[in-house]
Amino acid sequence: MNLYHSPVTNLLPQSDFAVALSDVILSVGTFVFGMTIKPTSRSKIWTVLFSLLSLAAGLGAIYHGLNRFHTREFWVLVSTTTTASAFLFLSAVLTMYKPQSKIFAWWWPLFGLAGLLVGGILSPFPFWYISAVSGVCLLISILLLIRSPQKSARNWILIGIALTLIGLVLQKTSGNVVFHYVQLAANGCFWLGAKRT
Numbered sequence: 001m002n003l004y005h006s007p008v009t010n011l012l013p014q015s016d017f018a019v020a021l022s023d024v025i026l027s028v029g030t031f032v033f034g035m036t037i038k039p040t041s042r043s044k045i046w047t048v049l050f051s052l053l054s055l056a057a058g059l060g061a062i063y064h065g066l067n068r069f070h071t072r073e074f075w076v077l078v079s080t081t082t083t084a085s086a087f088l089f090l091s092a093v094l095t096m097y098k099p100q101s102k103i104f105a106w107w108w109p110l111f112g113l114a115g116l117l118v119g120g121i122l123s124p125f126p127f128w129y130i131s132a133v134s135g136v137c138l139l140i141s142i143l144l145l146i147r148s149p150q151k152s153a154r155n156w157i158l159i160g161i162a163l164t165l166i167g168l169v170l171q172k173t174s175g176n177v178v179f180h181y182v183q184l185a186a187n188g189c190f191w192l193g194a195k196r197t
Contacts, residue, residue, distance in 0.1 A: 020065030022180035027057035083119030153196035160189030
């Protein structure tokens with residue numbers, strides 16, 4: 001019998017329960033953001049992005065909340081959705097960088113697939129590999145956003161990126177729970193920016 005896990009409920013200890021709960025809150029909040037964006041051809045990518053971010057957080061909640069999902073196969077789902085979210089974010093920023101370009105508005109499926117592939121390749125490695133790839137997507141996004149003609153949207157997105165980076169630093173010092181709540185605030189900024197595109 002493993003004393004670390006509850007034999008009755010298969011739930012993890014309190015600290016992991018708190019992480020799972022914060023993941024659920026992040027997932028639901030992000031889903032609501034995505035569903036409240038008016039559907040247009042340009043905003044479709046943002047809706048898909050928020051849906052995928054919500055799915056990644058929901059999978060994280062399952063992973064942190066239930067011991068039986070601590071498998072390699074389930075981890076592949078977590079890593080692929082997280083990496084695909086980063087690639088979709090970069091694709092969304094591309095549409096802000098060149099808002100007149102119709103081709104950028106339709107590249108997002110390719111970016112999403114590329115993210116799924118990279119996430120699958122990186123799934124056997126520690127999560128910081130996925131964080132590094134996401135960080136590269138964020139850095140490229142910052143460089144593109146600086147040149148974006150959509151000032152109002154750009155500013156909100158940049159604030160969201162800053163909050164995400166602050167959250168990543170706090171995650172290393174304070175844990176996942178703090179990061180999840182900071183990321184929810186960042187996703188709110190992304191939502192405010194997406195509504196202005």
